[in-house]
Amino acid sequence: MTEPSPPKESALKRRREELGLKQRDIAAGVNVSMQTVSNWETGRYKEAKLTLPQVKALCRVLQWSIEELPDELGPMS
Numbered sequence: 520m521t522e523p524s525p526p527k528e529s530a531l532k533r534r535r536e537e538l539g540l541k542q543r544d545i546a547a548g549v550n551v552s553m554q555t556v557s558n559w560e561t562g563r564y565k566e567a568k569l570t571l572p573q574v575k576a577l578c579r580v581l582q583w584s585i586e587e588l589p590d591e592l593g594p595m596s
Contacts, residue, residue, distance in 0.1 A: 527594040527595045528594060528595070529559070529560040529561070529562070529592060529593050529594050529595075530589040530591075530592065530595065531545075531556075531559055531560050531581075531589070531592040531593075532560040534581050534583065535560075535581070538581065538582065540580070542556040542557055542560075544580065545577070545580055545581075548576050548577070548579070548580035549569070549573050549576045549577050549580065550573060550576070551569075551573070559592040559593060560592065560593065560594075561593065561594070562591075562593030562594045563593075564592075564593070565591075565593065567592050574588070
């Protein structure tokens with residue numbers, strides 16, 4: 520019998536935890552709700568609808584260049 524594979528982790532969550540940030544830190548930096556950040560991480564929101572200033576803010580908060588920003592913020596399939 521094979522064991523179930525562990526759930527895939529969100530690139531956003533992994534990066535946030537690497538930097539020692541809380542969801543509220545991301546939410547405040549990007550000007551969205553904590554629930555929105557949670558939904559991104561869990562894949563509930565398949566597409567993040569962000570303005571260009573919010574994308575720039577997300578890159579600053581996560582210390583990512585625009586090229587490093589993943590196409591999807593939720594768990595990898």
